[in-house]
Every structure is written in structure tokens, then in C-alpha cells.
Amino acid sequence: MAEGAAADTIAGPKRPVPWRDVRVIRFALQVAFAAGTFALVRWLAGNLTSNLDRLGIRRDFGFLSQPAGFSILGAPDFRAQDTIQAALIIGMSNAIRVAIIGILLALVIGVVVGVARLSKNWLVARSASAYVEALRNIPPLVLVIFFYLGVLSALPRITEATFIGDVAIVSNRGVWVAWVTVAEGSRAFLIAALLALLAAANVAQWRTRVFDRTGAPHRRLLWATLTFAAVTAAAWFALQPPIEPSLPVLDGRVVTGGAWLYPEYLSLLISLVLYASSFIAEIVRGSILAVHRGQAEAADALGLSSGQRMRYVVLPQALRIAAPAIGNEFLNLAKNVSLGIAVGFAEILRVANTAAGNGQPAPQLLIVVLLGYLTLSLIISVIVNIFNRRLQLVER
Amino acid sequence: MSATTSTRPPVRRVAPARWAKDNLFATPFNALLTLIFAPLVAVVAWWFLRFLAVRARWEIVETNLTLYIVGAFPRDQLWRLWLSLAILAVVFGLIGGLVGATTREAAIAAGRPLTTTRWDRVARLGPPALLLVSLLGFARTFTPFVLTAGVVALGVATSLLARRLPGAVRRSVPLIAVLGIVVALFAISGFGGVPRSAWGGLLITMYYTIGALVISYPLGILFALGRRSSLPMVRWVCGAYVEFFRGSPLITLLFTGWLVLPFFLPADFSTPTLVTRALTIFILFTSAYVAEIVRGGLQAVGRGQWEAAQALGLSPWKQTRLIVLPQALRAVIPGLVGQAISLFKDTTLVLIIGQQDLLAIAQNVTKQDEFLGKGYIIESLVFVGIVYWVASYWLSKESQRLEVRLGVGQR
DSSP states (O other): OHHHHHHHHHHSSOOOOGGGOHHHHHHHHHHHHHHHHHHHHHHHHHHHHHHHHHTTOOOSSGGGGSBOOSOOTTOTTOOTTSBHHHHHHHHHHHHHHHHHHHHHHHHHHHHHHHHHHTOSSHHHHHHHHHHHHHHHTSOHHHHHHIIIIIIITTSOOGGGOEEETTTEEEETTEEEEOEEEEOTTHHHHHHHHHHHHHHHHHHHHHHHHHHHHHOOOOOHHHHHHHHHHHHHHHHHHHSOOSEEEEOOEEETTEEESSEEEOHHHHHHHHHHHHHHHHHHHHHHHHHHHHSOHHHHHHHHHTTOOHHHIIIIIIHHHHHHHHHHHHHHHHHHHHHHGGGGGGTTOOOHHHHHHHHHHTTOOHHHHHHHHHHHHHHHHHHHHHHHHHHHHHHSOOOO | OOSSOOOSOOOOOOOHHHHHHHHTSSSHHHHHHHHHHHHHHHHHHHHHHHIIIIIOOTHHHHHHHHHHHHTTOOGGGHHHHHHHHHHHHHHHHHHHHHHHHHHHHHHHHHTOOOOOOHHHHHHHHHHHHHHHHHHHTTOOSSHHHHHHHHHHHHHHHHHHHHTTOOHHHHHTHHHHHHHHHHHHHHHHHTTTOOOGGGOOHHHHHHHHHHHHHHHHHHHHHHHHHHHTOSOHHHHHHHHHHHHHHHHSOHHHHHHHHHHTGGGGSOTTSOOOOHHHHHHHHHHHHHHHHHHHHHHHHHHHSOHHHHHHHHHTTOOHHHIIIIIIHHHHHHHTHHHHHHHHHHHHHHGGGGGGGTOOBHHHHHHHGGGSGGGTTTTTHHHHHHHHHHHHHHHHHHHHHHHHHHHHHHTTTOO
């Protein structure tokens, strides 16, 4: 290698030998790492396919169009001869429904409790602290089972059900509450409501322009709400009412009308909301405390009332700090919907488990479930990120 | 009067009437809140205390206390558990004492006030005392008291001893701790002991928690470092791993471990036990979360620290281990403890795949003949709920204390 060495001395900076050349080392390391990972994944996948073949388990997704052979709690329209695919879709929509309602309730309760923890009223602050400390240190599964077996199952039997006026029936088979059914001819009203929304947006824009021009208070939210209310009220009376109230009626052992909150659903929802709200409350409290003291003092100096100080100065800034962490809690809540399986709530994992128990291939079913929850997580994080970006400080 | 001058502000004494006016009736709105909340709080507190002290039929817990704690563990082998507990008391005493001593020194060096008023010290004993009371309060014989007292004494003695250890021994404590945990495990299952499939109750809960902690935390740190690596290939693989496990619900993963994991192994491998499968899933899942927490800590360490370490001529491994990681981990202690608490609470999920953990036992004991169909589930769940609650609460309080000591978030 004498020629090579001579060429190096002439060419100036000496290139290190390959095994000391950082570029070569990096390349070799990455190739080795990639090869190792690939080999591991291949080994696992190879084992999976050979094991499934050996045991005679199918490896395709054709089973999805086979009849399910089971019924689903809370979905009376689903029949056993419907496909597994349809069953999984019902499971997914059940999961999404609990996730959305749970997130909204947890957010509201969490914010209220979080602000209450900072109340100047000792009793309120301590009660809020107790709420948070009590709930966030208990496994959510304990809560779910407690509400299902301990509380909702202990309610009176349907024959001795408790009536709350005409609007609710409470029994151990669930709670029926007054609800509404969509009436005939609701489409015209829907169009009217859309128009009302449009009008409200225009009014809000107009108020903003007035504010920009004259500096008079814009009160655009108030104006927009009033416009919307006025137009929809007019439509309500001019057209047929789009919805009809539906009161639960007990007839023997059967309840008709109303909305049925069955124990499986209710216990899961209550537990998830209680659990998530305690974490959200803690985030809200931390975020409010993280807003610099000077901001509150400046608001005081401007003569804002304590409510105004919170509404216009502290909360908007706290929200910016809290948003990513609260988004994380939303994701946790959505994933915890799968706890429903413990009480037999028909979310997608429960449906898949039932199907697997009927002899359908578990690997594919679990892939579907994982994809379902990953999609749900993805949708929530996309929404949170959009919201988050809008909140971020626009720096000059 | 002590010789040291206190840096604390003097405590302002306020007359009760004045205190009530300031804190309960400061404004009309505040007074209204008080009037609404006071009866509400009183009713809830009265109702709960009356349940605990009077109405609850605790005989279900008294009869089944051993079942709650160890499940179907053979009763003639219980001495193994006490032996193992004694070893664990030494391990945790060692860690506790050492962490206490180190953080105390750090706090003194940085001039941060030590939070040790007399009231603090009493309050600190509250949660562990409550845990012991809630477990031992239902014991019917005298033996558990004596043995527990012995274990606690051993732990306290070790922690006091640990404070006086020389630096060289201190550095090897993590290794001693891991060894101790392995030995404690072996004391139960080794030498003709009890296989893990016969463990249950609080025992299996603790096994999952400690076992997954010990393995997943180092693994998580590796994944975090991998995600911050300068090699794109490593970064992508670690990122994909972390995102996959963070995006999936743990129960679904446990199901996968239960139903599908054996398929991933060659046909001639013996199928791992259900306990091993569940533990594997806990490890994979927790390490992804730990990776994300540690990554946050790594991001908080300034570039200058790496550069300074490079300037000192340290190898990349030493830069990471001696300069960057200690700072990164210190910054994320609350997150790491929080994850440990989450793991502890998440172990309840094994009930869904048919394991007899503490929560599963709480459900199953109500199916015994003498308790069936009489609503004993409430007492049973309240009991295990309190056990979970106190343990989690204790950990979170200790973590907050540590945070103050280390001045996390202060500069």
C-alpha cells in the first residue's frame, strides 16, 4: 500500500483508515442496525406465518365478511347474521361515541375543578384538591368495576324503578332519560339552521368591523348568538318543529322512548370522565399558576375585575400552556375506552374478543382493533394540533 | 433556641374568626359558595366516614386477607414471601436512604431550604402508616404484626446505614438493588419454591410493577437515546417503536400478548407462561413511555453540555453517561415517578386476561358462598381501592418532595 500512502501525503489532509473514518463507521453502524432490525422483524413474521399455517389458522382478512354469529349489547338493529365487519364498525362507533362525550365532559369538569383549586375560598379549594387527589390515584379499572357492580347494579329492579318526574327512569337495567327524536320534515329546519349560522357569522364579522373602525365594544359573540337564536326560533315556529321530545315510559318490564343509558355504557363513561377530569384539573391549575404574576398584576393595575382578569388575561395565556398536555389526556381517555371490555361494553376490542371466541383468527382481529385505536388517537391528535397551532403566540 | 438562624419567615398567627372571614366569607360570592359547599362536603365526609367505620361489613376482608395479598399462593410457603419482603426492605431501605442522603447534600450545597419541619416529618409518615393499617388492620393473628414490624425495622435500619456509606459503595448501589430484587424473586420461586403461575393478589401486582420497572426503565433510556441519535436509521426505528406502543391501548396489547405472542416464537420453543407474556407487554409498553419522558429531559440539556463534554475529550459513551444523562434524568424525575405510578395502576388490567391480581381477587371473593349476592362488592372494592390509592399517593408525595429537594424547575 505504499502508493496509496504516497498519494495521501501529496493530496494534503490525510484521510483516516476506513475503520477510523467516522463516515464509514456511521454508515456501517446504520447498516448493521437496519440489518439487525430487519432480521428480527423477519424472524418474528416468519414464525407467525409458519405457526399460523401449522395450526391451520387463516392468514387473510376474508373472515370479515362472514356472519358474526353473536349479538351486540346496545345495538338492537344488529343481528347475528350480519357480518363481522359490521360488528367491528359498531364497536368502533361505540368507542368513538364514548371518547367524544367523555372528552367534552372531562374537559368541562376538569377546567371547573382546576380553577376551583385556586379559589380564594378555602373550602372550595380544598374540596377541589380532594377531588383531584382522590381520583387520580385510583386505577381507572377499579372505578369502572365499582360503578358497574357496586353502584349501577345496586339500583332498584326495573319493576321497582325510581321515577324522576316524567323525565327519567332509574333501574339496575340502566337509566332512561328524556331525549328527542328527529321528526318528519326536519330537513327544512336544518337548512334554516345552516342559514342562521351563516347569518351569525356575518353579524360577527360586521361587529368586528365596527370595533375596528370605532373602537366601540364589539360584543360579537353576544350578537352572533342572538342572531342565531332569533333565526332558528323563527324557523322553529314557521316550519314544523324538527324534533319531538321523547319521554321514557315504563310498560310492565319494558321501557319505550327516551334514551337508554345502559349500565355498561354509563359506568364506563362516568369512570373515564372522573379519572380524566382529575388529570385535566391538575393541568389547568398548573397552567394558570405558570402564567407570570406580572400579568395578573398588570390586569389589576388596569382596573379589571377578578372575573375579567381571569377571562381576558390569565386564561387565554394558561390555555396556551395547557393545550398540549390536555390533548395528551384526551388521547389517554380515548385509549381507556378499551376498559369497557371489563364490564362488557361493546367497544371494538370487546367485539373482536367475542369474534375471536367464536373461532375467528385473533391476529387479524387484533390488527383491526389496534388500527382502530391508532386511527382514533391520530384523529384526536390532529384536531388538538390544529387547535394548538392556532393558540400559539404569533411572534413578531 | 437552636444556634442556626432560620431563613423561614415567621409564621403569622391569625384568629379563627379572622381566618374564616378572609378564607370563607371574603366576598358575598365567596360566602355563597361556602354556604353551598359546607353542607355538601359535610354530607359526603359524614357518609364516607360512617361507611368506613360503621356500615361497612369488613368481615369479607378479614376472612380473605391472605387471599387478597397472595392469591392462591400455597399457605405453607408463606415464609418465602416474608424472606423476600425482608430482602426487598433492605433493597428499598438502601435506595431510600441513599437518595435521601444524596438529595440532602445536593440541597444543602445549593442552599435550598430542607423541608423538614416537625409537621413535615409526621405528615410524611402518614401514607405508609395508612397503608400498613389498611392491610394489617384486618389481620386476625399476631404473627403478621411481629413480622411486619421486623421488616419495617430492617428497612429503616438499612436506610439509616445507607446514609453513612462511602462514595465507592454508593456508586454500586443500582447494581446491588437489581441483584437484591433478583434474589428476592428467587427466594420465592427458586429452590423448589412456588412458580409464578400460582402467585396472585397484591403479590402478582407488585411483581408486575417492580419487574417491569427494573427492566423497562433502562430500556426506555436506550430508546430515548436512540431517538436522539445522530444516525437517522436508529432514530427512525426507535421513533416507530415508541409511537406504536404509545398509540395503542395497553389492554389491546395485553390481548395481543395473551393470544398472539406465542405465535411469534418458533414452534419448538415452549410457550411462555401467561405471567411472562403479560410482563413482556408491560415492559414493552412502559419502555416506550419512559423513552418519551427521558427524551424530554434530553432536550432540556443544552447543547453546550455536550460540547463541553467533547472539549474535555470524553468518549461519546462517557459524554452521555457522565454529563448528559444525569442532568436529563434529574429534570424528569416527576415524569418518571408518574410513569411508575401509572404502571402500578395499569397492572389491574391483567384481570381482563384472566390473571388473579388484587382487583380480580376483590371481585372473586364476593362469589364465595357466604358473601354471594349480598352486595359485598362495595366493601371489597373500597378496600383494594384504598390500597391502590395510598400506595400511589405515597409515591407521588415522595416524588414531589424529591423535586423540591433537587430544585427541579428552579434555577
